Amino acid sequence: FPYTTLFRSTAASFASKLPDLEFLLVSTRTSGKIANLPRNVATADLAGYARRTEFGQEYERILRMWQELSRELSFDTSTSVAYSMGLWDSFPEFVMRGLRIRDAWLGVLERERIKVVLCCDNNPDTLLPVLLAKKRNIATVSCHHGALDWRYRVISTHADIIIAKSEMEQDYLSRVCGIPASQIQRSASDQQGRTFAKRSHVAGDAIVFFSEPYEGNKARGKEIYEQVLPSLAGLAIREG
Numbered sequence: 001f002p003y004t005t006l007f008r009s010t011a012a013s014f015a016s017k018l019p020d021l022e023f024l025l026v027s028t029r030t031s032g033k034i035a036n037l038p039r040n041v042a043t044a045d046l047a048g049y050a051r052r053t054e055f056g057q058e059y060e061r062i063l064r065m066w067q068e069l070s071r072e073l074s075f076d077t078s079t080s081v082a083y084s085m086g087l088w089d090s091f092p093e094f095v096m097r098g099l100r101i102r103d104a105w106l107g108v109l110e111r112e113r114i115k116v117v118l119c120c121d122n123n124p125d126t127l128l129p130v131l132l133a134k135k136r137n138i139a140t141v142s143c144h145h146g147a148l149d150w151r152y153r154v155i156s157t158h159a160d161i162i163i164a165k166s167e168m169e170q171d172y173l174s175r176v177c178g179i180p181a182s183q184i185q186r187s188a189s190d191q192q193g194r195t196f197a198k199r200s201h202v203a204g205d206a207i208v209f210f211s212e213p214y215e216g217n218k219a220r221g222k223e224i225y226e227q228v229l230p231s232l233a234g235l236a237i238r239e240g
């Protein structure tokens with residue numbers, strides 16, 4: 001399964017609860033490697049499956065399609081400002097990088113005995129093996145490493161099964177995102193829920209704050225530390 005540090009605990013947790021199955025952890029980047037994995041998890045680097053491929057015709061065809069679309073974007077009032085600022089100037093490099101990553105994932109599917117692809121995120125690099133597996137009639141399962149993934153409201157769900165880690169997430173995926181109930185599967189493990197319930201019983205009411213590594217993404221770090229966290233801390237202190 002594709003793997004980065006953001007969802008290492010989620011993916012490794014699934015593997016540890018299925019000791020009779022063999023998992024292949026494919027690291028997409030160096031920082032995604034971790035130690036002390038379950039015994040049923042083998043590791044590999046995605047770079048090891050890279051190919052020396054020329055993408056001439058395919059690359060040129062995609063760029064022609066992009067040029068046609070970019071002209072439309074330049075005249076559309078909702079996108080013309082972003083176009084004039086050059087926010088999409090790097091698209092040709094993005095395409096070439098994507099083609100190389102796609103071919104590396106094809107190498108994984110061709111060289112390894114992959115029966116199911118498990119993906120715990122929705123970013124382009126980790127979604128690619130899901131799309132490729134479906135074209136080969138390989139079962140696909142996805143979940144999110146956080147409490148909820150807001151993107152399910154605006155993007156298509158490509159995996160055969162989406163794992164909901166809690167009743168709240170199941171309700172969100174079904175009622176808010178409109179995903180068919182047949183496509184949603186509750187996680188068999190509720191250990192985290194039991195732990196939280198035990199702590200709540202001992203400590204009283206709890207405030208749960210879900211955050212992200214804003215500094216690493218260069219986004220909203222200042223606002224979070226100046227506006228959100230002080231208010232949360234003050235509320236927690238006042239309520240004991």
